[in-house]
Amino acid sequence: MxxxxxxxxxxxxxxxxxxxxxxxxxxxxxxxxxxxxxxxxxxxxxxxxxxxxxxxxxxxxxxxxxxxxxxxxxxxxxxxxxxxxxxxxxxxxxxxxxxxxxxxxxxxxxxxREIVVYAMEGAHEVDAAPNRGFAPCMGYEVGDDSRRLDIVWPLPRATRHALRDEWQPYATDYDVVSWLRDTPDEFLEERARLAGTMLTAAPWANLEHEDEVWSPQRVRTHESTARDMGRLLMVSVARLRSSATLVAYSELTISELAPETAYQWDTLVSPEHRGHRLGGLIKLANFDLLEASGLSPRRISTFNSTVNEPMMRVNRALGGALGGAAVLWRKTLASSS
Ligand SMILES: CC(C)(COP(=O)(O)OP(=O)(O)OC[C@H]1O[C@@H](n2cnc3c(N)ncnc32)[C@H](O)[C@@H]1OP(=O)(O)O)[C@@H](O)C(=O)NCCC(=O)NCCS
Structure with a gap:
């Protein structure tokens, strides 16, 4: 061996x-x-x-x-x-x-000094997959437990319009802007700044993170990585109209080679701009891009920490139903000296 x-x-x-x-x-x-x-x-x-x-x-x-x-x-x-x-x-x-x-x-x-092992679970084995027996016996504890919610696609246009009508009045100070693949230059700095806070601004059950170091170049690398993966990257952002500051972004991706499932990647609303239904509105904007892409997935899948009730609520409003789970198992590593 x-x-x-x-x-x-x-x-x-x-x-x-x-x-x-x-x-x-x-x-x-x-x-x-x-x-x-x-x-x-x-x-x-x-x-x-x-x-x-x-x-x-x-x-x-x-x-x-x-x-x-x-x-x-x-x-x-x-x-x-x-x-x-x-x-x-x-x-x-x-x-x-x-x-x-x-x-x-x-x-x-x-x-x-710390290792975090990622384990996904299918719909039939949520809470009961092999990792639940294996990881504790290897000295790991749960760092975060998330649920996969699947939104059946296509989500009828009438449903999307009704949700937008419901949420839009909360967000009158913001503009939503969307693009495919590459971030327009005018948003690049701001998108890098927001992406850097994604890990620290999202709630985790039992994990600590530092801000990530994101530069415009890292955003460009992220975009070219998605392209190398054969994935179409759809991005929507919310911008505070009075200052042109970006306050929220959401990424939706789909493999152009295997377009059965579109995956929600990052969604972040800056803490001081929460409560304006921006998370739902930028997701809906990405759904418009998906509809226009000509690709026909059967579902949109999204993973939400069980401690992130606000994001779960948005995804349930969009029709999300339990489709699986993911666990982040953490362990402190003894020093090797
Ligand atoms: C979880 C996984 C990595 C275990 O691999 P494995 O080679 O079967 O594990 P091992 O044989 O080394 O098992 C070590 C110990 O873990 C525990 N264990 C492993 N699988 C288990 C299961 N299905 N149920 C309960 N305990 C289990 C047992 O105590 C086992 O010792 P034992 O076989 O003497 O009872 C494997 O099932 C897998 O690849 N699962 C899908 C991917 C995944 O979940 N990866 C992340 C893991 S944290």
Whole structure:
């Protein structure tokens, strides 16, 4: 049994690594979901701002378990986020434990004092997936627990208009602006500033974050990463009319290669501008972009922390129904010295 460090630029090796992840995702979703695409994970692993340390546990030449540490380079340097998947046919043989221990060692060697492992759950296994037994026995505690809500698409136009009519009177001081793919130059600085506060302005059950360091260049890299993933990025923002300050943004993305599910990425309303229904209004603006895109997903999926009741309320108003869950498991790593 060996630990392999996988090079995401080595197409055949990375495809074998991705195959384990993909089979684990299909198993979780009982063959129904399409999960991440190969191009998407390659773009994640090659993100210049958080390159992946991509690992595999090889047993007799077969990759039995795979993991990836997302090594942030500019911020949140004492913590690291990880993903871990064991081949469905090779579970309960100790491979998950072996690879997670090796992954923790790599994280410690890189100077990280906390590891946060991400676990997704299908609709049929919310609160009852293997991670719920595995992670506590590996010394992890829940950092955050979120629910996936699915909004059936197309959401009828009449429903969207009714919601907009209901919410618009709360937001008379703001303009909503939308675009596809690249942020217009005039919004770039402001979008970078807001994105930097996303982790600290959102509520988490039991996780602490620093502001992220975002520059216009990082926004551009984010946009080109989405493009490399084969995803269409739809963005809507709210701007305070009196000062032209951006106070909210929301991202909706869809794979142009596998357009069955559109995913909600970030949605943030600055704390001092909450209560004006801006979260719902900018999501609706993205839905207009989705309608105009010509792509025909069957649902829009969004993940919300169970402690983020206001965001859940917006998504339920948009028709969101339980479609799965995601848990962030955290562990403090003892220093390796
Ligand atoms: C969770 C997962 C990584 C476990 O991998 P694994 O190789 O089966 O785990 P191991 O065999 O190393 O198990 C180590 C211990 O974890 C616990 N454990 C593992 N799977 C469990 C399950 N389904 N139910 C209860 N406990 C479980 C057991 O105590 C086990 O020891 P035992 O087999 O001697 O009883 C695997 O099921 C998986 O890939 N799930 C989908 C992806 C995922 O959830 N990743 C994030 C994990 S935090």
């Amino acid at each position: 060996t630990l392999l460090v996988v090079d995401p630029r080595d197409e055949s090796q990375f495809r074998r690594w991705f195959g384990v992840l993909q089979r684990a995702e299909l198993h979780r979703d009982q063959g129904r979901g399409t999960g991440w695409q190969f191009e998407e994970w390659r773009a994640i692993a090659l993100d210049p701002f958080a390159p992946g340390d991509v690992l595999a546990w090889s047993v007799g030449g077969t990759m039995a378990a795979v993991s990836c540490l997302r090594m942030t380079t500019l911020d949140n340097l004492s913590s690291v986020r990880a993903d871990l998947f064991v081949e469905p046919t090779l579970r309960r043989r100790g491979y998950g434990r072996a690879l997670l221990e090796a992954t923790e060692e790599r994280a410690k060697k890189a100077g990280r």
